[in-house]
Every structure is written in C-alpha cells, then in structure tokens.
Amino acid sequence: MSQESPxxxxxxxxxxxxxxxxxxxxLDENDGAIAGRMPPEEEQVRIFKEFLETDYVTDQLERVRAxxxxxxxKLKSAExxxxxxxxxxxxxx
Amino acid sequence: xxxFSFVTGMTREIREGLALWxxxxxxxxxxxxxxxxESARGTRFYRGVVKTRTITNNxxxxxxxxIIRSVFDDQNLLASIAVIQDTSIFVEEELVDCIEIESIxxxxxxxxxxxxxxxxxxxxxxxxxxxxxxxxxxxxxRILKLFAIPEEKIFYSDLGFTETDGSGEMILxxxxxxxxxxxxxxxxxxxxFD
Numbered sequence: 103m104s105q106e107s108p109x110x111x112x113x114x115x116x117x118x119x120x121x122x123x124x125x126x127x128x129l130d131e132n133d134g135a136i137a138g139r140m141p142p143e144e145e146q147v148r149i150f151k152e153f154l155e156t157d158y159v160t161d162q163l164e165r166v167r168a169x170x171x172x173x174x175x176k177l178k179s180a181e182x183x184x185x186x187x188x189x190x191x192x193x194x195x
Numbered sequence: 196x197x198x199f200s201f202v203t204g205m206t207r208e209i210r211e212g213l214a215l216w217x218x219x220x221x222x223x224x225x226x227x228x229x230x231x232x233e234s235a236r237g238t239r240f241y242r243g244v245v246k247t248r249t250i251t252n253n254x255x256x257x258x259x260x261x262i263i264r265s266v267f268d269d270q271n272l273l274a275s276i277a278v279i280q281d282t283s284i285f286v287e288e289e290l291v292d293c294i295e296i297e298s299i300x301x302x303x304x305x306x307x308x309x310x311x312x313x314x315x316x317x318x319x320x321x322x323x324x325x326x327x328x329x330x331x332x333x334x335x336x337r338i339l340k341l342f343a344i345p346e347e348k349i350f351y352s353d354l355g356f357t358e359t360d361g362s363g364e365m366i367l368x369x370x371x372x373x374x375x376x377x378x379x380x381x382x383x384x385x386x387x388f389d
Contacts (some may be wrong), residue, residue, distance in 0.1 A: 116384035125353050126382055132350040135275060135319020136239065136246050137341040138298035139363075146245045150232050153248050154224065158217040162251065169255035188274065 196382055197317045199266035199274055201325030205258050209265055212273025212302075215253055217315070220244050220303040227309055239346070243306035250278060250298055261297065264329070266321045275301045276316035284340060284366070293366075294326065296341040300387065323354055324379055327372045339367040 118126070184195065202209065220240075228234040235241040250257065257263065261280045268274040278298040283290050299308075299322060304313035323339070330337055342363045343351045355371035355378075358364070366373070 116381050118381065118385050120214055122378065122381065125378075128349065129353050130316045132347075132353070133301070133319045135299050135301045135322070135350060136242055136347055137296055137300075137343055137351070138246065138278075139342050140242060140245065140344055141249065144227050146242075147232065147236070149245045149248045150235070150241060153217070153244055154232065156219070156232065158214060158251075162214075162254075165252065166255055190255070 197268065197315045198244070199268055199315075199318060199321035199325075201329070202265045202267060203263075205263050208267070209263070209276065210350075212265070212267075213247070213254075213276070216247055216273065216302055216323075220247075223303055223307050223309075223311070227307065235310050238308070240303060240307040242344075242346075243300050245304075246298060246300040247276075250276065250300065264322060264326055266318055266325060268318065270313065270315070270317040272315075273302060273315060274305060274315055275299060275322040275374065277322050277326065282340070283330060284338065286338070291338060292309060292335070293338045294330065296323075296326070296339060299323075299341070312336075319350065320354065320379070323367075324376065327367075327376060338369065339372065341365055 141149065218361070220243075223240065224235060235244075242246055257278055261278050263276065263278060265276045266274050274301070277296055279294055279296050282293050282295045285291075299319060301318050302313070304311045305315065305318050307314075318380045326339065339356070341351065341356070343356070343365050344363060348358070348365070351365050352358075354367065355375045356365035356367045357371070359366055
C-alpha cells in the first residue's frame with residue numbers, strides 16, 4: 103500500500119503581510135552583513151594592500167609563532183613563580 | 196530560504212574557511228577589480244576584506260579573550276563569522292547583562308555584488324539568529340549590542356535593532372529578539388522565499 107506524500111506547498115500556510123514581504127526582500131538584498139567599527143580610511147587602504155601583497159598562510163604562521171612565543175614566556179614565568187613558592191614551602195619545614 | 200548551521204567556538208573547519216575566504220577574495224579582486232585596490236574601494240566587499248583581515252590578524256588573541264561564533268551553509272562553506280563578548284549596559288539607569296557583537300563579517304562571496312556560484316543569501320541573519328537562540332537555550336535572554344556603519348544600518352534595523360545615540364551603536368532588545376525569531380519562523384512557513 104503506497105502512502106501519499108505530503109504536499110509541502112500546501113503545508114506552508116503562512117501568508118506574510120506586505121510589510122513583512124518588503125522587509126524580507128530588503129534583508130535578502132542587504133545581507134552582505136558587516137558589523138563593528140571599521141579602521142580609519144588610510145588604515146583600510148593599508149590593510150587591503152597588505153591582503154593583496156602577502157601570502158595568507160605564511161603571514162598567519164608568523165603571527166601564530168609570535169603568539170606561541172608570548173604564551174611560552176608566560177608559561178615560563180608561571181613555572182618560575184611556582185618553583186619559588188615551592189621553595190618557600192620547603193624552607194618552612 | 197537558505198538554512199545555515201550554527202557553530203560555537205574555533206574549529207579546524209573555521210580556520211580552513213578563513214583561508215578559503217582569503218583565496219576567493221583574491222580571485223575576485225583579480226576577476227572583478229583588475230587586482231586594483233582603488234577599483235574595489237568603497238564597496239561592501241572591500242570593507243569585508245578589511246574586517247576579515249582585522250579578525251585574522253588578531254585571531255590568537257581573539258580566541259583567548261573573546262567568543263567566536265559562525266555559520267556554515269549547505270555547501271559546508273563558512274558563510275559568516277562573529278566575534279562576541281559578554282558585557283553590561285545601562286538601560287533606564289539599570290545595569291543589565293548584554294552580548295556585544297564586536298564584529299560580524301560574511302564570506303567574500305556573500306559580500307560581493309556579482310552573482311558568484313558560492314553565494315547564499317541569509318548568512319548575516321542566520322548568525323544573529325544563532326546567537327539569540329544559543330542564549331535562549333541557556334535560559335538567558337540578553338540584549339544584543341553592536342556598532343553599525345551607516346551603510347549597514349538598514350540591515351540591522353530590519354532585523355529589529357534600534358539606534359541608541361546616533362553614534363552607530365544599535366541594540367536588539369529582548370522583545371525585539373523574540374519578534375525576530377517569530378518573524379523568521381513565519382518566513383520559513385511561507386513559500387515566498389523558497
């Protein structure tokens with residue numbers, strides 16, 4: 103026995119108002135979404151030229167290595183402090 | 196109506212997506228703007244490249260200090276990314292919890308005015324919807340705040356955001372967020388935008 107497939111068009115019963123239709127159309131037309139502050143125009147030009155002139159992967163690798171170095175320095179500092187505190191506890195004994 | 200999947204946090208797919216954005220944006224500059232910065236200047240695509248670059252240039256710091264949200268389209272392509280953070284704002288002299296959307300940027304194919312095959316409309320709406328739903332899922336119903344440049348204000352106004360002081364700061368109230376979700380449900384139930 104075959105089962106009748108539902109008519110998806112008929113199941114979509116909602117009838118939008120003209121205002122909703124106009125708003126949905128505008129949302130679709132304007133959906134190139136960007137939010138947030140933009141840098142000053144000269145800075146935008148510099149950033150765009152940097153985008154054209156640099157290799158993304160190499161640039162990202164340099165940045166992530168610089169960040170990793172900072173994190174390693176922070177870790178080293180935390181480890182030194184930890185050692186200092188352990189020595190203080192040892193001195194108390 | 197295009198559907199998108201909402202992703203929380205940073206993933207390998209997002210890193211791959213951002214690398215692809217860079218590759219495709221360079222292709223578009225070659226094809227549509229003669230590899231010339233000045234030809235692209237002033238376009239939404241140009242602003243999107245700049246905004247994306249400001250995110251990727253600080254990605255490690257953003258990952259440490261802020262929250263990343265994104266949406267992927269039906270091609271499994273990264274369609275939009277947002278950087279958000281929890282904050283508070285004064286509403287009628289009362290300090291209330293708020294989510295600040297520091298940045299949103301769509302993929303270059305969703306920003307360029309030319310009809311490229313990767314384009315999927317609705318990514319910007321989907322990422323705002325995802326952020327609202329994520330908060331509601333946690334039992335929170337917080338105000339959303341963002342800064343919109345003049346060219347983008349109409350989009351956020353149509354989503355229900357209202358300007359606060361004319362500086363470009365816009366907020367989406369709890370009731371505005373509820374209305375947006377209801378409106379999007381109605382859009383899905385209508386066949387107008389299939």
